[in-house]
Amino acid sequence: MSKRDEILKEILSDKELMEKYNINKEQLKDLEPFKPDSKTIVNVLSTIISENDNKRNTSQIYKVIKNLHKI
């Protein structure tokens, strides 16, 4: 498992978050962002983690997030 995946899963394993966004343990285990059925919150977090690794600044990342929300 890559470091990015590890961090993604660690953050999403938050109990409150899992409940609210209907993420069960199985889903958490085989998490894959940007699949047709993947949840927005997973895509947003995945974007933040990878774009931060790519050394993009806050404004650049936020633009990508807004695109994900289509706003």
Added chain:
Amino acid sequence: MASIINSISFKNFFNYYGEFEDNRYDLEEGVNIIVADNGGGKSKFFNAFLWLFNGQILDSDDKIRKNIKDIYVKIVSDKAKNEIAIRETLECAIQIEYTFGKRHKYQIVKSFTLTKLNDNISDPTCWQFTMNDTEVNRTELILTKYKPIYDEDEKKKIIDRLIMPAFRKYSFFQGEEVDEIIDFGEKESIEEAVKNLTDISKYNELVELTEEFKVKAEKDLSNQNTANNKQANDLNIALEEKERKQEQLNHELKKLKEWETTFSDAENEKNHLDKTYANADKRKEIDDKIRPLNKRLKDKVAEFEEFLDRINNRFFDGNFSWIAMGFDQVVKDFRSLNDKFIEERYRKKALLDIEESPNNYFHFLPVNSPDTVSLQNMIDNEHCYVCDRPAKEGSHEHGYLVKLKNRPSNNVEKDKSFVVNDLKNFFGNIQNNSQPFYNRIPDVRNSIKLTREKEQDLKRQIDQIKIKLKSLRDERKDIFVGGEDSETSDAQILSSYQGAIRRMQDATNKIDDILRPKIKKLQDQIKNIENEIKTLNKTQNIPKGFKDNYEISVDLARATFNAKERVYDGMVKLLEQHANNHFQNLTVNNDLAGGILRFEKTPSGSINFVYSDSKNNIVYGSSEGFQRMKKFSVVMAIISANSNDYKYPLLADAPISAFGEGFTEGFFEASGKVFPQSIVLVKEIYKRDDDMNINDLGRRLLKDKNVKTMYVNHVPKGAEQIDLVTTKTKLK
């Protein structure tokens, strides 16, 4: 994957005189021990790694790490420097070979060249210094030939892979340095370790980012809000209220930060004073040992000087007559010549007597010999004892004896000069007067030998005292370096100490009783407002994307913060658990029970290291050995708790000085289990008068299957710096 050092070689590096092949140490996975007495090249060995990783060398004179260009003259073997001629060059280098994984092997060579300009070998200006490029070579493990690497980035990567810079702190240490590595007085120590072992810095970045996105999402949402309906109005009020609360929260957080700084400063001051105070005790203990030694040295030096003064006298003093050494034959020659002279003189005199009085009976006996008493005896006994024949009364012989007896006592004729210069008395006086002098000539050699032995003995005694003094002064210097000396009086220390504790207590009260509850309350209020905003959003005619963006950003900010705390706390717990396991192993050979190590969070957010007994009482004042082992436990926990594949070797110079065999044994057992490879330079198991130069513990370790190689270093006894060469014996 682990990096394993296969060999280290030296070329004219300090005492390691000669080429790489003369000074090569082959090392293996597991425990490698290099045993050496003081001055046997332990620190020099370790210095090679300092040079490799930091481009520095530890100057043993002042315990300061210096760049190569500032210390090059000291680094090169004196013997090598002395041997080369002016204008010739000399290379000083280290070579390290290591494998990483199962495929590649690397060779790293660091070197510089000196050209001799004149014979003053210890003067840096008498050498031309050239730093050579670092050579890095690589080979496949199945091949034997290395191929050079030219790319500087690649070279750096290869050197870094041996021990990653972030982990060197916990792997690479020298003597007392382990105290500095994990200095529990410095609040950052354990945080630093946790940071290196986890992605906590990544989480920190993400916490900041998600907080920022939350603010941005909120602003975007606010901009979408249409002003003229009630719900929008309510939303505006909620947003304003949240902003107000947020400002209050920021204010309280700022205050918290200030109080945390106050606590942290007071905590640092307290820890610093702890150290200073402890150093004061330690210093006094060493000073008490130094003082009588200084006096002994002074007395011995005075005795030696007096002894040297006396040596001058021995050359001319009649009692010793050293200056006459080797003159034994001259005395014999003189005697024999004098005998000949006397014989010749009597012969001449006797001939003259015959010539002048042909009728007188002449003889070659000395003047007035035989004496009157003897002559009377001979007359009475009618026997001549001179020629041992009868002299019957009435015989010619008897008559001669009577005549001799009646010879005039002062024969004027006898004194009559018969040579121009009669030197008989002159020579006789020389012989008589020099007798006490020349009688001692045969003893001169022995006297010199005894004096020489006495000289050596005095010198040895002085040297021994000097060595003891140097070691004590070094120890004292270490305290200065490690703990920064203070001339402050005990009363002042105590007052500052109590002040620091009071400030810590004040800060703790303020943080725990006032600020944290207040902050918690504000955070709860903000959370409620955020929920209200979310509810209001749902009923607003705002595009769904803005609402989702806000909702997700708020949730992610919270979840990311919680994840960071979770990961951090988890690693602290894991470290605590590993550290305790190691501590038990390290102290297993000690009679005293080791306590329990606990990591606790302090009000300033740092990790407090607590050492308690089985009933949870804090243990104070454990011996230095236990203190050192506590730290080692944490150092070991840092590698064993590391879930990464990357493992690195332990390089340690004298890590267990003088803590007793229990710790020494425990240290080797535990480090063998934790580190894939450990290279430990140690003097504790050295024994001079043993055929292998190791003590009983050394022999036990030699049989230990975890110990893969063991070398003993040797230096010639009493050698001058210029002849100092370290050689080695491989025992295993």
